[in-house]
Amino acid sequence: MGILSTIVRYGTLLFAVAGVVCIVMISRLQAERQIPPSGDPPNPPAPKPFAQSVSATGILEALSENVAIGVPVPGVVTQVAVKVNDSVKTGDLLFSLDDRDLRAQQLTLEAKLKVAQARIAVAEAQLAKLDAQLARLSAVNDPRAVSKDDLENRKQDVAVARAQLESARADASSAQSEMEANALLIERLSVRSPRDGTVIQVNIRGGEYAATSPKNPAMIVGETDRLQVRADVDEQNATRIRPGQKGRASLKGDPKVVFPLEFVRIEPFVIPKVSLTGAGTERVDTRVLQVIFSLARPDSPPLYVGQQVDVFIEAADP
Amino acid sequence: MIGLALKMLFGDTAKYLMLVAGLFFATFLIVQQASVFCGLMMWTTSTLKNVGAPIFVVEERVEQINEINPLRDTDVSRVRSVTAVRWAMPLYSGIQRVRLESGSFKTVQLLGIDAASLAGGPVRMVEGNLEDLRLPNTVVIDQLAVSRLSEDAEHPIKVGDQFEINDIEARVVGICEAMRSFTGGPYIWTTYERALQYTPSSRKMLSAVIAAPIEGMTASEAAAEITRKTGLRAYVNDGFGENPNDFNTSTIWWYVKNTGIPISFGTTVVIGFIVGIAIACQTFYAFVLDNLKHLGALKAMGMTNFRLSLMLIIQSCTVGIIGFGIGLLATSSFAYAAIQNEQPPFVMPWQIPVVAFLVIQFICMIAALMGIVRLSLYEPAMVFRA
Numbered sequence: 001m002g003i004l005s006t007i008v009r010y011g012t013l014l015f016a017v018a019g020v021v022c023i024v025m026i027s028r029l030q031a032e033r034q035i036p037p038s039g040d041p042p043n044p045p046a047p048k049p050f051a052q053s054v055s056a057t058g059i060l061e062a063l064s065e066n067v068a069i070g071v072p073v074p075g076v077v078t079q080v081a082v083k084v085n086d087s088v089k090t091g092d093l094l095f096s097l098d099d100r101d102l103r104a105q106q107l108t109l110e111a112k113l114k115v116a117q118a119r120i121a122v123a124e125a126q127l128a129k130l131d132a133q134l135a136r137l138s139a140v141n142d143p144r145a146v147s148k149d150d151l152e153n154r155k156q157d158v159a160v161a162r163a164q165l166e167s168a169r170a171d172a173s174s175a176q177s178e179m180e181a182n183a184l185l186i187e188r189l190s191v192r193s194p195r196d197g198t199v200i201q202v203n204i205r206g207g208e209y210a211a212t213s214p215k216n217p218a219m220i221v222g223e224t225d226r227l228q229v230r231a232d233v234d235e236q237n238a239t240r241i242r243p244g245q246k247g248r249a250s251l252k253g254d255p256k257v258v259f260p261l262e263f264v265r266i267e268p269f270v271i272p273k274v275s276l277t278g279a280g281t282e283r284v285d286t287r288v289l290q291v292i293f294s295l296a297r298p299d300s301p302p303l304y305v306g307q308q309v310d311v312f313i314e315a316a317d318p
Numbered sequence: 319m320i321g322l323a324l325k326m327l328f329g330d331t332a333k334y335l336m337l338v339a340g341l342f343f344a345t346f347l348i349v350q351q352a353s354v355f356c357g358l359m360m361w362t363t364s365t366l367k368n369v370g371a372p373i374f375v376v377e378e379r380v381e382q383i384n385e386i387n388p389l390r391d392t393d394v395s396r397v398r399s400v401t402a403v404r405w406a407m408p409l410y411s412g413i414q415r416v417r418l419e420s421g422s423f424k425t426v427q428l429l430g431i432d433a434a435s436l437a438g439g440p441v442r443m444v445e446g447n448l449e450d451l452r453l454p455n456t457v458v459i460d461q462l463a464v465s466r467l468s469e470d471a472e473h474p475i476k477v478g479d480q481f482e483i484n485d486i487e488a489r490v491v492g493i494c495e496a497m498r499s500f501t502g503g504p505y506i507w508t509t510y511e512r513a514l515q516y517t518p519s520s521r522k523m524l525s526a527v528i529a530a531p532i533e534g535m536t537a538s539e540a541a542a543e544i545t546r547k548t549g550l551r552a553y554v555n556d557g558f559g560e561n562p563n564d565f566n567t568s569t570i571w572w573y574v575k576n577t578g579i580p581i582s583f584g585t586t587v588v589i590g591f592i593v594g595i596a597i598a599c600q601t602f603y604a605f606v607l608d609n610l611k612h613l614g615a616l617k618a619m620g621m622t623n624f625r626l627s628l629m630l631i632i633q634s635c636t637v638g639i640i641g642f643g644i645g646l647l648a649t650s651s652f653a654y655a656a657i658q659n660e661q662p663p664f665v666m667p668w669q670i671p672v673v674a675f676l677v678i679q680f681i682c683m684i685a686a687l688m689g690i691v692r693l694s695l696y697e698p699a700m701v702f703r704a
Binding site: 004005009012013015016017018019022023026027029030033035036040041042043044048051052053056057232233234236237240252253254255273286288312315 | 329334338368372392396398399405406436437438442448495497642643646647649650653654664671
């Protein structure tokens with residue numbers, strides 16, 4: 001009995017002490033397991049360039065905007081004259097559409113012109129003949145030899161022949177105009193660059209059908225020596241934007257590289273935000289003020305038209 | 319006197335064990351249940367711990383992290399425009415379904431973070447590289463996901479394996495440590511843009527904006543300025559405390575107010591307390607009654623009531639301390655298993671054992687008080703009458 005009592009006495013005491021020690025260890029273990037606060041992100045963004053700033057997301061465009069080249073009529077492309085990155089001057093051929101139907105018409109019109117020209121010759125000959133006859137009759141002075149009625153008829157014949165000649169000439173001129181009009185239509189199927197620039201995108205190849213849909217331009221031409229940034233500012237921050245404010249942009253993938261921006265203009269029309277974040281189905285009911293900045297294309301890193309940038313715009317007041 | 323009191327206490331082994339057992343039971347119930355409750359409450363804030371940004375900006379009326387009202391995309395820019403903000407990044411957080419190669423479905427907690435800065439990414443990587451998240455169709459999974467998404471124990475999911483989130487391919491490029499979520503789904507990190515692709519589209523997708531204050535400004539000051547300038551709700555992420563602007567505090571209080579969890583755990587704690595009182599008081603009273611003769615003899619020998627009461631108090635306190643200690647031992651073994659297994663939730667702040675100790679001592683005091691009352695009514699002369 002005595003031994004048991006001693007065992008119980010010291011045993012419980014030992015357990016109790018062990019319990020306190022264990023609980024301290026558990027709370028140590030717990031602290032170890034706790035996930036530490038993360039602090040700064042692994043790739044921290046560049047510090048803000050201005051004390052007071054408005055932030056926006058932007059997209060790089062060619063200066064003078066990206067011109068989406070349209071086609072005058074839908075048709076099959078026969079030849080694409082330029083490649084991506086080619087620099088083009090105003091009026092340079094970009095691509096041409098199938099014009100065989102118009103050229104076939106041209107052949108008919110040419111034949112028509114020749115017919116008209118032949119008719120002029122006929123009319124001229126007729127007129128010369130009647131003229132000569134009239135001259136001969138007029139030369140006879142004896143009124144008994146030539147009846148007055150006959151002479152009058154001859155005169156009328158000459159007038160009719162002259163009118164017929166005029167008509168034939170008009171026909172020829174009409175055929176000529178028709179041919180010229182057709183040539184213009186043929187020329188229209190050769191799409192030419194509306195301005196100096198660089199071909200940024202070619203969406204069409206020879207043999208493909210070019211549609212007139214504005215959503216899907218056949219080709220994009222723009223000036224890429226200088227780029228511009230179209231920055232979307234939330235309408236709630238629009239009041240803090242003033243013309244002439246400076247800006248800084250950094251590429252979406254590389255927040256450490258910062259480009260200086262020069263103010264160009266504020267688009268006066270506030271538009272619904274177009275999704276820039278990639279998800280095509282995204283629908284957002286916010287409206288944005290677009291501010292245009294220009295920037296010189298730096299040597300490194302390479303910038304591409306269409307890239308997304310984070311923009312900070314210097315704001316005067318908070 | 320102390321020696322005498324302890325000798326008397328240990329003399330009756332059965333009653334002593336009974337007392338210790340009662341108090342052990344009470345301690346275990348109180349500490350273990352309170353800790354499991356705290357752990358469960360901590361799980362509700364696991365997104366905050368795993369994302370770990372100093373400031374969370376959410377929609378004006380959002381009260382807790384697991385119930386988010388999404389923001390508009392341009393709100394990232396608005397928060398970024400606030401002077402007090404050093405950086406601000408988008409965050410997507412939502413529950414999605416994963417389809418495994420075997421065809422079975424699991425729910426996961428999907429987090430989308432900014433691809434360039436990787437702000438909000440996991441802190442501790444176990445395997446792989448967080449930077450690889452920039453590769454196409456990649457995700458980083460936590461250790462729970464390894465067991466959850468694996469086909470069986472012999473073929474654990476590893477870096478390079480694939481599964482599908484909403485029918486879109488996801489390739490594992492890393493495994494990280496993360497706190498468990500309240501909903502039980504593992505955490506899966508991907509980039510914000512890809513998270514939007516994984517998620518069925520809705521009108522607004524941005525769950526929250528995470529931000530950090532500029533140098534020389536505290537997170538609360540910056541959060542207050544964000545709220546003032548943008549009208550959005552900016553919470554700090556310091557941990558549960560008294561600050562109502564702390565997202566942890568706000569989230570936990572939301573669960574306390576809106577769910578039955580505190581009632582259920584509170585009931586168990588109260589039962590522990592009642593069981594402790596019942597066993598301790600009854601046994602101690604019986605113990606005093608048993609030893610009444612000896613106590614009476616001491617009283618007759620001229621020991622004052624005060625000193626006798628002191629003796630009873632020492633006895634009950636000793637029982638309390640030993641019972642409490644053994645209770646902690648049992649709790650520790652439970653806690654060890656829970657922490658190793660990461661389930662059930664177990665978080666024990668230092669307040670829990672301290673308060674439990676005070677509660678146990680309070681129970682002992684009540685037990686001692688009953689003995690003292692009985693003893694003071696006892697006449698020393700009674701000893702000689704028998």
